[in-house]
Amino acid sequence: xxxxxxxxxxxxxxxxxxxEVLLDKxxxxxxxxxxxxERKLEVPILRPLQVIFYFSIMFIxxxxxxxxxxxxxxxxxxxxxxxxxxxxxxxxxxxxxxxxDRHFQQLVxxxxxxxxxxxKNKLPKEEFEREKVLALVAQILKKNKEELxxxxxxxxxxxxxxxxxxHKSLIILETKIKELxxxxxxxxxxxxxxEGEYFSHLLGYLGKIDKEELEKEPEMYSTLDYxxxxxxxxxxxKILRKTPGKTRIERDALxxxxxxxxxxxxxxxxxxxxxxxxxxQKKIYxxxxxxxxxxxxxxxxAVALNPQNGGVVALLSIPSxxxxxxxxxxxxQISGLLRDKNEPLFNRAIxxxxxxGSLIKPLIALAALEEKIIDPLKKINCLGQIVIPNPWxxxxxxxxxxxxxxxxxxxxKAIAESCNVYFYTVGGGLGEQVGLGxxxxxxxxxxxxxxxxxxxxxxGEATGLIPDPEWKAxxxxxxxxxxxxxxxxxxxxxxxxxxxxxxxxxxxxxxxxANGGILYQPQLIQQVVDTSTNPIKIIEEIKPKIIRENFIDxxxxxxxxxxxxxxVTGENSPSATAKLLDDLPVSxxxxxxxxxxxxxxxxMYHTWVTVFAPYENPEIVLTLVIEDVREREIEHQLxxxxxxxxxxDWYFRxxx
Numbered sequence: 001x002x003x004x005x006x007x008x009x010x011x012x013x014x015x016x017x018x019x020e021v022l023l024d025k026x027x028x029x030x031x032x033x034x035x036x037x038e039r040k041l042e043v044p045i046l047r048p049l050q051v052i053f054y055f056s057i058m059f060i061x062x063x064x065x066x067x068x069x070x071x072x073x074x075x076x077x078x079x080x081x082x083x084x085x086x087x088x089x090x091x092x093x094x095x096x097x098x099x100x101d102r103h104f105q106q107l108v109x110x111x112x113x114x115x116x117x118x119x120k121n122k123l124p125k126e127e128f129e130r131e132k133v134l135a136l137v138a139q140i141l142k143k144n145k146e147e148l149x150x151x152x153x154x155x156x157x158x159x160x161x162x163x164x165x166x167h168k169s170l171i172i173l174e175t176k177i178k179e180l181x182x183x184x185x186x187x188x189x190x191x192x193x194x195e196g197e198y199f200s201h202l203l204g205y206l207g208k209i210d211k212e213e214l215e216k217e218p219e220m221y222s223t224l225d226y227x228x229x230x231x232x233x234x235x236x237x238k239i240l241r242k243t244p245g246k247t248r249i250e251r252d253a254l255x256x257x258x259x260x261x262x263x264x265x266x267x268x269x270x271x272x273x274x275x276x277x278x279x280x281q282k283k284i285y286x287x288x289x290x291x292x293x294x295x296x297x298x299x300x301x302a303v304a305l306n307p308q309n310g311g312v313v314a315l316l317s318i319p320s321x322x323x324x325x326x327x328x329x330x331x332x333q334i335s336g337l338l339r340d341k342n343e344p345l346f347n348r349a350i351x352x353x354x355x356x357g358s359l360i361k362p363l364i365a366l367a368a369l370e371e372k373i374i375d376p377l378k379k380i381n382c383l384g385q386i387v388i389p390n391p392w393x394x395x396x397x398x399x400x401x402x403x404x405x406x407x408x409x410x411x412x413k414a415i416a417e418s419c420n421v422y423f424y425t426v427g428g429g430l431g432e433q434v435g436l437g438x439x440x441x442x443x444x445x446x447x448x449x450x451x452x453x454x455x456x457x458x459x460g461e462a463t464g465l466i467p468d469p470e471w472k473a474x475x476x477x478x479x480x481x482x483x484x485x486x487x488x489x490x491x492x493x494x495x496x497x498x499x500x501x502x503x504x505x506x507x508x509x510x511x512x513x514a515n516g517g518i519l520y521q522p523q524l525i526q527q528v529v530d531t532s533t534n535p536i537k538i539i540e541e542i543k544p545k546i547i548r549e550n551f552i553d554x555x556x557x558x559x560x561x562x563x564x565x566x567x568v569t570g571e572n573s574p575s576a577t578a579k580l581l582d583d584l585p586v587s588x589x590x591x592x593x594x595x596x597x598x599x600x601x602x603x604m605y606h607t608w609v610t611v612f613a614p615y616e617n618p619e620i621v622l623t624l625v626i627e628d629v630r631e632r633e634i635e636h637q638l639x640x641x642x643x644x645x646x647x648x649d650w651y652f653r654x655x656x
Contacts (some may be wrong), residue, residue: 094242095189097269099203099232101278102313102526107199110189113164116141116173117224120157123182133180137161140172158223163329164190191226191233196322198282201347202315202458202524204231205323229326230345232524235457236272239528243267270539273527275311279654280304284624284647285316291643292318292626299627301348301503307511307618309544310520312456314622315504317348350461353500354625357595358418358577359608360445360495362513362560364436365411367444368426369556373434374411376559382406382421386430388486398487400424404575415563416573418592420494427493428486438489442466447551448509449519450501455547456522464505467498495595506610507623513560514589514612514621517552521545564589565615580641581611585652588613592641597628605629607639613648622647 099107116137124130134152138145141162151161161183165173173185191206193199207229209221220243221227227241228234288300304314321344325333337344346352368374384405388398402420406413414422429435445451451466465471469484476482491497504522512519521544528540567590570576578590593608610623626640633639 095268096191096242097240097271098531099240100271100273101276102274103277103279104273105278106194107203107274107276107278108191108193111192113188113190114170115160115186115188115224116162116165117184117186118152118155118159118161119182119184120152120155121182123152133182136176137180137183140169140176142169156223160224163188186224188224191327193323193327195282196324197320198285198316199276199278200231200320200323201317201349202231202276202281202312203323204233204235205229205326206233207326208329226327230460231347231458232272232274234459236525239272240269242269268530268532271529271531272525273529274524275306275309275313275526276315276524277304277313280647280651281314281316283650284314285318285320287643287646288316288318288624288626291640295626295629295633295639297626297628297630297633298342299348300625301352302622302624303349303503303507304620304622305507305511305520305522307514307520307612307621310508310511310522311526311544312522312524313620315349315524317346317352319344321345347458347460348503348625348627350456350458350502350504352502352625353462353464354502354606354627355496355499355595355597356501356506356608357495357593357606358420359506359591359593359610360493360499361418361423362415362564362591363445363448363509364423364427364441364493365415365560365563366513366552366556367436367440369411369559370444370553371436371440373436374426376411379408379410380414380422380425380433382409382419384421386421386424386490388428388430388490400487400490406575411559412563412566413573415560415591416566416570416577417575418567418577423493424490428490435489436493438468438484438492441489441492442468447548448512449547450505450509454504454508454522455545456504457524461504462500462502464502465498465500467492472498495593503623503625506608507621510591510610510612510623511621512552513557513564514618517549517554517557518546519548519551521547561589561615564591564612567591578609578611578641580638580645581648584613584645584648586613586648587615588648589615590644599628603631605631605639609640609644611644611648613652620648620651 095110098109101107124133134149135145137143138148141148143162148161152159162169165185170185173180173183177183177185193203193205205228206226209223209225209227213227214221214223214225220241228237233240284302284304288302292298292300298319300318302314302316303312305311306313319340319342321337325337369376382402382405385399385401388400390396390398400420403418406417406419406421409417409419409422411422413419424430425433425435427436427441429437442451445466451464453461453463455461467488472484472488473482488497492499508519508522523542523545525542527538527542530537530539565587566573567576567578568581568588570579570582577592578588581588581590588611590609590611593606595606595608597604597606605628607626607629608624610621612618612621622644624640624644629639
């Protein structure tokens with residue numbers, strides 16, 4: 001029987017615990033049997049619980065900190081990210097404005113196409129899945145997978161994989177598109193040009209938007225957009241371009257579409273009505289091209305203006321190019337254009353700078369009349385040349401020859417027969433006849449707009465050059481070449497030497513002569529219209545812009561105009577240079593020109609003609625130039641004149 005006294009009393013006092021008795025016996029038995037000390041079995045019960053407790057407290061604290069970071073510190077950002085993942089915004093394509101000629105003949109149109117676009121951040125992250133998707137896309141498009149992968153690596157975050165998908169590829173892609181994460185089919189519009197080669201330098205073309213253009217107006221454009229890169233397409237980009245609409249697509253966590261909402265509607269770009277006569281432009285192009293083939297030349301330019309308002313009726317440059325090449329994105333063909341030594345992309349009509357030869361003579365005549373240095377009826381005897389004394393070497397005078405002997409010549413006959421001796425004399429002076437000199441010549445040429453851009457609404461216009469002593473001193477390096485000599489003034493008087501002008505500048509000058517003294521700024525656009533309404537709504541009428549008027553005496557203009565008329569009729573001018581134009585359906589005034597140039601150590605010629613008609617009330621000024629005509633082709637300046645005759649004959653007969 002257990003005794004609760006003695007040891008029992010010590011137990012209840014906490015001296016011996018019951019489990020200690022058991023453990024002592026067990027420990028002693030284990031030690032006797034296995035040699036294990038009892039201390040090995042004494043394991044504290046509270047220590048593991050404490051570790052678990054502290055770990056739990058730390059975990060809860062870390063969880064609290066992370067929650068605080070996500071909810072408070074990064075709450076707004078993560079909320080916006082969640083919204084961004086929930087909503088996807090797509091631009092709704094709109095139509096770019098189109099371009100019409102003066103008779104409302106449409107020159108460009110927008111073709112609906114489908115493109116395959118890749119968004120890199122939506123491609124599968126796992127390499128195996130990514131490779132699988134790329135292989136399928138390459139198979140559908142019949143492209144090399146490695147090339148496609150390289151294109152994706154080098155492209156931006158969103159880029160065009162394939163443009164203008166063919167019907168078969170489009171159908172397959174539409175059925176497989178859910179299996180192609182990162183790829184999307186987008187509806188787009190491609191710019192096409194009717195009969196591109198006839199109008200390419202005037203209309204220009206579209207090209208892929210670059211980084212700088214996109215950064216200027218990111219809301220208006222995307223990385224996939226095309227913008228005007230040349231011609232009217234570039235100059236009037238802000239009028240022609242569309243304003244895209246926007247849709248908001250709501251998705252669930254799995255990417256399924258819940259709803260779609262139109263945020264803003266697309267707006268079609270405004271359209272343009274030009275002063276251009278498309279049928280005249282085509283006729284000029286065809287006749288010039290034919291003439292070039294006949295004489296073995298390759299380059300030419302033409303400008304036709306309405307002298308009553310400055311409207312550009314025709315403007316072209318040869319060789320030309322098909323601007324549809326840029327819309328199609330054919331890299332090989334584009335590279336071919338860039339490599340072509342004849343520079344088909346160069347717009348000779350506005351950017352070409354030429355020596356104009358005798359086309360300068362009506363302006364020299366006007367300057368002489370304005371300065372009253374010669375009476376228009378005074379006659380100068382042309383013996384086929386002038387002899388200019390040399391003050392330093394009297395035995396070595398300078399002799400300048402004319403193209404023929406004209407005999408006694410007054411101002412009108414000098415214009416009609418293009419007499420060099422007459423204009424050498426009034427320009428540089430000879431004997432008792434006072435000359436204009438370089439300063440006055442330059443002054444009057446500048447009054448008519450030479451040596452400066454006309455202000456036409458196209459990029460890339462040349463300024464031309466009117467040389468003077470300061471220019472020569474700064475241009476040449478050799479001290480002897482820097483000196484302005486009398487011979488330079490004589491050359492300037494007949495449009496030779498250093499002077500340069502573009503075909504557009506020349507046409508602009510003769511428009512002022514034709515209309516009685518108003519210098520208009522050449523303009524391409526007649527109206528801005530909205531074609532989305534029925535009937536078409538005129539948004540803006542473009543008014544003529546006058547650069548200068550009342551700067552030349554009307555009586556002097558009349559005399560010069562009569563000289564240009566005499567060049568056609570041959571009245572009192574047996575050697576008139578433009579008699580070929582005398583049987584046109586209407587009366588005309590004209591001036592021809594032949595300028596000597598040196599190409600690859602060979603003497604060649606730029607041949608010119610400018611005509612205005614009808615003479616009494618002109619409605620057109622036509623200026624043509626053919627470059628690099630070989631000497632054997634020059635026959636009394638008939639190289640380009642027959643082309644002008646055919647053009648104007650056709651033009652006035654079709655309008656009868």
